[in-house]
Amino acid sequence: xxxxxxxxxxxxxxACLALTALLAATLLFVQVGVVIVARHxxxxxxxxxxxxxxxxxxxxxxxxxxARDLGQRMRVRVxxxxxxxxxxTVVAEVTASLGPLGSPDVRAIARAGPAEEQDE
Numbered sequence: 001x002x003x004x005x006x007x008x009x010x011x012x013x014x015a016c017l018a019l020t021a022l023l024a025a026t027l028l029f030v031q032v033g034v035v036i037v038a039r040h041x042x043x044x045x046x047x048x049x050x051x052x053x054x055x056x057x058x059x060x061x062x063x064x065x066x067a068r069d070l071g072q073r074m075r076v077r078v079x080x081x082x083x084x085x086x087x088x089t090v091v092a093e094v095t096a097s098l099g100p101l102g103s104p105d106v107r108a109i110a111r112a113g114p115a116e117e118q119d120e
Contacts, residue, residue, distance in 0.1 A: 038096035046110035087113035
């Protein structure tokens with residue numbers, strides 16, 4: 001058997017391995033993107049929920065009900081809502097669907113309230 005016959009099909013095997021690596025890298029990037037989008041959704045819901053709750057607390061409305069309502073409209077779960085004096089802290093959570101890799105919960109925390117005065 002000559003060396004030419006021994007190497008027959010090596011390019012096909014190398015191309016298949018390269019294609020498999022490319023597909024794996026693409027899948028990884030897509031999964032990371034899904035988690036990043038879920039994190040942004042959770043953070044947006046937490047931020048807006050905290051602002052809505054802070055605004056509702058000034059008018060005497062139920063602040064946490066406003067935050068939960070907004071989270072429900074954004075399809076995000078509001079896990080906790082805490083009102084202390086004028087400060088509102090909201091923890092929002094969303095599930096990122098990664099197909100066969102699982103469904104992790106992504107959380108975000110936001111706080112809204114009056115700005116602290118700075119000494120000059």
